[in-house]
Amino acid sequence: LSAPTDPKRPRPRPSASRVLHLGLPPGALASRILTVGDPARAALLASHLTPRPQDKGRLFIHSSSRGFTTYTGLFLSTPISIISFGMGSQMIDFLVRESRDVAPPGPIIIISYGSAGGLKPTVPVGTCVIISQSVNITRNSDHWTSGKGTPYNISLPVPANPRLTSHIYSQVKQSSPCVLGESATTCSFYSSQARTDGNFDDRNTTLISQIQKKANPTSMEMESFHLLDLARSTRGQNRIASGSAVVVVANRVTGEVVEGRKLAEVEGRVGVALLRAVCGVDLGEIWEGEDLNDG
Ligand code: R1P
Ligand code: URA
Structure with missing residues (x-):
């Protein structure tokens, strides 16, 4: 490993x-990034x-x-990068920080596109949710250790x-x-998404109603909160604007599950709409009125 000596490039390489x-390496990424788990x-998005x-x-392709x-390539002449990361907030942390490190200097945008559980009976499977804000649901291990507090924070x-979110929403809803809805981002697909499992003491049978008392989520997934949280913590010229879109694959309230062919069709259609949205957005407008020298 090379030592992280340059304070502007603090990550080891x-x-x-x-x-x-x-x-x-630097130069491998565009200023517009669409990131997916799968x-x-x-590969499907990159085929465009x-x-x-x-x-x-x-096409530039690198598997780490x-x-x-x-x-990295062009969509309708505009440079864009598509990055798959697997699952979970820890992978998003690597993705956001290291992408920022090697992306072109200046502001960038990162949009995530995934699947999610649905939490509103009125939003059927196959619906795309453009996430306006997200809460983070984390297992509170101290509760198991001391009996204090609640099992989930x-x-x-x-x-x-x-601005990015309203642009994406207006594009995707055309097709x-x-x-537009809130999301609950969880630290597990299982315990903190209120799936019960007799092999584990998860104390989560009332979790969904507790979340619904405190927030108003339409979807439940595993990454958007961390992406939005990291992006809002960026400052100055190298800031990141972020947004997130998910397709509801299973409604956790009604039990409805999307059929495979319908999912493939929706996934492809929303994917193309997102490519158009990410490549069509005017980067200047996203930061209009903001002082990019405040970092
Ligand atoms: C869990 O199965 C995974 O599905 C969702 C969750 O956020 C989590 O990553 O997203 P993807 O379909 O994009 O992987
Ligand atoms: N992804 C999740 O994280 N949860 C679901 O229920 C479906 C997809």
Whole structure:
């Protein structure tokens, strides 16, 4: 590992030029990033890209040893990167910090696109939820240790970038059933999403109603809160604007589950709408009126 000597590039790298977990050198990413969990979804989205001139007729593709696959190319002449990360907030942490490190200097946008559980009976499976804000649901191990507090902590909400979000919403709703809604991001697919399992003492049988008392989520997934939280903590010229979109695959209140062919069709349609949204947004407008020198 090279030592992190430059304070502007504080993350260790396996060589002088590549970030450690994404495995990317500077120049590999565009300022517009669409990120997905599933590598197959990333490949599907990347099938709509054409190579950048500098990539000599081949789309830039890099799969890292830590499970990240990056595609960089052009969508309707605009540079975009698509990165698959697997699952969970820890992978999002690597993705956001290391992408920021090797992305072009200046503000960037990162949009995540995933699947989710639904929490409103009025929002059927196959609906796309554009996330306006997200709360974080985390298992509180101290409760098991000391008996104090509640088994799960429910954070205050963190908003998505409002301009980016309204742009994405207006694009996606043109082609797909789509609502604006809040999300509950969880630290587990199981315990903190209120799935019960006799092998574990999870104390989660009333969790969904507790979340609904404190927040108003339409969806439940595992990454958006951390993406929004990290993005809002960026400052100055290198800030990040973020947003998130999910397709409801299972409604946790009604028990409805999306049928495979319908999911594939919706996933593809929303994916193309998001590519259009991410590539069509005017980056200047996102930060209009903000002081980019405040960092
Ligand atoms: C759990 O199965 C995974 O599905 C959702 C959750 O956020 C979690 O990552 O997203 P993806 O379908 O994008 O992976
Ligand atoms: N992803 C999740 O995190 N939860 C679900 O119920 C479905 C997809």
